[in-house]
Structure formats: structure tokens, C-alpha cells
Amino acid sequence: SQTIHQWPATLVQPVGSPLSLECTVEGTSNPNLYWYRQAAGRGLQLLFYSVGIGQISSEVPQNLSASRPQDRQFILSSKKLLLSDSGFYLCAWSVRGTVRELFFGEGSRLTVL
Amino acid sequence: GQSLEQPSEVTAVEGAIVQINCTYQTSGFYGLSWYQQHDGGAPTFLSYNALDGLEETGRFSSFLSRSDSYGYLLLQELQMKDSASYFCAVRDGSGTDKLIFGTGTRLQVFP
Numbered sequence: 001s002q003t004i005h006q007w008p009a010t011l012v013q014p015v016g017s018p019l020s021l022e023c024t025v026e027g028t029s030n031p032n033l034y035w036y037r038q039a040a041g042r043g044l045q046l047l048f049y050s051v052g053i054g055q056i057s058s059e060v061p062q063n064l065s066a067s068r069p070q071d072r073q074f075i076l077s078s079k080k081l082l083l084s085d086s087g088f089y090l091c092a093w094s095v096r097g098t099v100r101e102l103f104f105g106e107g108s109r110l111t112v113l
Numbered sequence: 114g115q116s117l118e119q120p121s122e123v124t125a126v127e128g129a130i131v132q133i134n135c136t137y138q139t140s141g142f143y144g145l146s147w148y149q150q151h152d153g154g155a156p157t158f159l160s161y162n163a164l165d166g167l168e169e170t171g172r173f174s175s176f177l178s179r180s181d182s183y184g185y186l187l188l189q190e191l192q193m194k195d196s197a198s199y200f201c202a203v204r205d206g207s208g209t210d211k212l213i214f215g216t217g218t219r220l221q222v223f224p
Contacts, residue, residue, distance in 0.1 A: 043200065044156070044214040051210060059211075079206045090155060098210040099204045100144065104155035 002027035006091045006105030013112055019064075019078040021108050023091030028073065031093040033074040034102065035066055038088040048075060051096065086112045115139040117201055117215030124221045125191050133186045133199050133218045140206035145177050145184045148200045148214075156200060159186070188220070196222045 006023045013019060025031050032051055036044040048066035049057045056066050063082060067075045074091055091105040117137045125131040144163040148156040162168055162177035162184060174187040198205065198217045205211035208217055 033208050034212070036214075041219075043216045046211060046213065049209070057209075057211075094210060094212070097210065099210050100146065100161050101158045102146075102148075102156075102212055104157070107155050 002093075002103065004091065004103055004105045006089075006108055008108060009106060011111070012093070013081050013110065015083055015112055017079045019085070021075070021076040021089055021091075021103055021110075023074045023076075023105055024072055025093045028072070028093070028095070030071060030096045032096055032099070033068060034092040034094075035074065035076050036090045036092065038090065038096055040087070045091065048074075048076070081110075081112045083112050086110055095101045115203055115206055115213045116117075117203060118212065119199075119201060119215045119218045121216070122219045122221070124223065126223050127191055127193060129191050130187065130189050131191060131220065133188070133190050133201075133220065135184045135186075135201035135215055137184070137201070137203050137215075139182075139203050139213075141208060142179060142182075142206070143204040143208075144204045145175070146212070147173075147175050147186045148201065148202060149197050150217075152199045159199075191222050193222050193224065196220060 003026045046059045050068045064078050089097040089108045092102040094102050119135050146161045147159040150156040160175040165178045172189045177184045198219050200217045201215040202212050
């Protein structure tokens with residue numbers, strides 16, 4: 001069966017510090033991978049989307065970046081965090097060629113102070 | 114671009130029926146999905162409609178009218194555990210594998 005793991009689950013970072021969130025998928029090959037962000041009580045904002053290794057589509061211009069060094073690994077990074085980067089970050093995957101169903105990781109709650 | 118609109122909040126009592134509406138605007142339509150998210154948790158898939166009509170899965174049903182760019186999620190025999198946020202979502206109109214979510218509807222079920 002397929003599983004998705006995302007870490008860390010919670011982190012508190014000072015403004016200006018770097019960020020790295022990691023997501024891995026098991027039990028499937030060539031998945032679409034996604035990073036979403038959710039502000040408190042709000043909807044899901046698509047940040048990055050990837051259809052393959054090294055292929056990243058950025059949806060929102062900001063100080064975040066994403067990388068896909070391996071087929072089932074997706075990393076979200078920042079060199080210098082802003083207060084506005086606080087939120088709940090969700091990694092997800094779907095079967096290539098369809099978005100009928102997205103499978104989400106447990107999420108990473110980031111607080112920037 | 115795409116946009117999806119949902120009511121921000123709906124309240125109901127246990128055992129009741131509630132309908133959560135979703136209207137969408139998209140340049141190309143490939144289907145409407147619904148997700149449930151409990152506080153602090155990750156969204157989980159509920160249903161998908163590609164064609165007009167009603168899809169039933171247990172206590173939950175989802176309806177789609179493509180001509181009206183409208184859909185709804187129907188929750189029957191409400192239980193306290195159904196208190197959560199519900200999101201509709203559509204595939205990006207350009208045909209890529211991107212899923213765009215609505216603003217979400219917070220459902221509160223009271224005893």
C-alpha cells in the first residue's frame with residue numbers, strides 16, 4: 001500500500017532562519033507531488049507542483065522553493081523565513097495523469113517568530 | 114484561472130441532513146472533488162464527480178451539475194464526528210495535474 005510521510009510535524013523558527021520540510025512517498029512510482037499551505041482557518045493554497053524529478057512548477061512567487069531530488073522525495077525550503085510564512089504545510093501525491101484523488105501527508109505546522 | 118466558492122460555515126444538529134454548496138469557475142472542467150479536514154489534521158478524499166448526477170457513498174452523497182457549474186455535498190444522519198471543514202476542488206483548467214481547492218466550509222454539528 002502507498003504511504004506518505006512528512007516531517008517535521010511541528011517547528012518554531014525565528015524570522016530570517018532557513019527552512020527545510022521533507023516529504024517522501026512509498027509504494028508508488030512516478031507520482032505527482034504537491035506542496036500546499038494553509039493559514040489558520042483558511043483554504044489550501046497550492047505552492048508547488050511536480051510531475052517528475054527536477055520538474056517543479058511554482059504557483060506563488062515568494063521566498064520559498066521546492067526540489068525533487070528523487071522520484072518520491074519532495075523538499076520545501078527557504079533561505080530566510082518571514083513572519084507571513086507561518087502556517088500548516090501539507091505535502092500530497094496523486095497518480096500521474098489524474099487528480100481525482102490526492103493523498104496528503106500529516107502536515108507540518110510552522111510558526112515563525 | 115479557477116475560482117471556487119463555498120459558504121464559510123454551516124451548523125446542524127445530530128441526525129439532521131446538511132448540504133454544502135460549491136460553485137466553480139474554470140476554463141476547462143475535469144471533475145469536482147470533495148475533501149474532509151478535521152481540525153489539526155490533513156484533508157482526506159470523500160468523493161469525485163465527473164458527470165452530472167448524484168454519487169452516493171454511505172451517509173455522504175455528492176452532486177454535480179456541469180451546466181450550472183455547481184455541485185454539493187450532502188451529509189445525512191449527521192454525527193458529532195462529522196464536525197470538520199469540507200473543501201470542494203477542481204483540476205486546473207489548463208489540463209495539468211494541479212488541484213485547486215475552494216475556500217472551505219466549516220461544519221459544526223451540535224447534540
